[in-house]
């Protein structure tokens with residue numbers, strides 16, 4: 001479960017402090033699959049960064065599955081992210097010099113045996129429809145296939161929380177629908193919490209629930225800077 005209590009987050013831009021988020025209370029239950037909507041610059045990515053521990057709030061509490069993220073040092077947050085969070089980016093973030101299999105193996109838990117790793121890698125590449133593409137470089141795959149590989153990388157270690165920031169933003173509409181449906185299916189079966197930022201209302205409609213950032217952010221709407 002995600003629980004946010006009284007957080008604020010500001011950025012200093014050109015010497016001026018700019019408040020971005022002010023969330024007094026917000027909860028997401030474990031296993032929920034939620035589309036996060038809102039205008040450009042309204043703080044959606046910032047919220048994901050806080051939940052992944054990339055950033056700290058200026059004040060307030062962030063609990064993820066009972067872990068008090070707001071109290072963690074940077075190194076402890078790095079460890080938390082590696083163990084508990086899968087992140088999916090709009091532009092995949094695959095390492096271009098490694099095959100997609102090697103990209104996935106980079107984040108496999110260190111205590112997995114070779115056999116376990118192979119079984120899991122084979123299972124997931126088959127599950128996402130990339131059975132014969134494990135040894136390809138990202139550049140040898142289509143954008144949709146690259147995002148499928150990135151999804152495997154995000155979920156293979158079975159994190160409880162998946163954060164996806166515009167995961168279909170650079171895909172054509174048909175591929176976008178396929179990828180969103182795959183992500184939703186996997187998170188449902190694996191009982192992972194999924195929080196996806198999207199601007200696309202049709203894709204958001206595929207989600208069991210939607211939240212508008214301005215329903216939880218108490219700051220007045222302003223234009224992006």
Ligand SMILES: Nc1ncnc2c1ncn2[C@@H]1O[C@H](COP(=O)(O)OP(=O)(O)OP(=O)(O)O)[C@@H](O)[C@H]1O
Pocket residue numbers: 011012013020038039040041042043044045046047224225
């Ligand atoms: N590291 C940073 N330093 C300074 N300002 C930042 C930083 N990160 C975000 N901001 C500012 O915070 C605001 C919210 O940014 P954020 O990326 O969270 O918005 P968003 O809702 O995800 O927007 P978009 O839909 O366009 O991606 C913007 O005004 C942005 O310029």
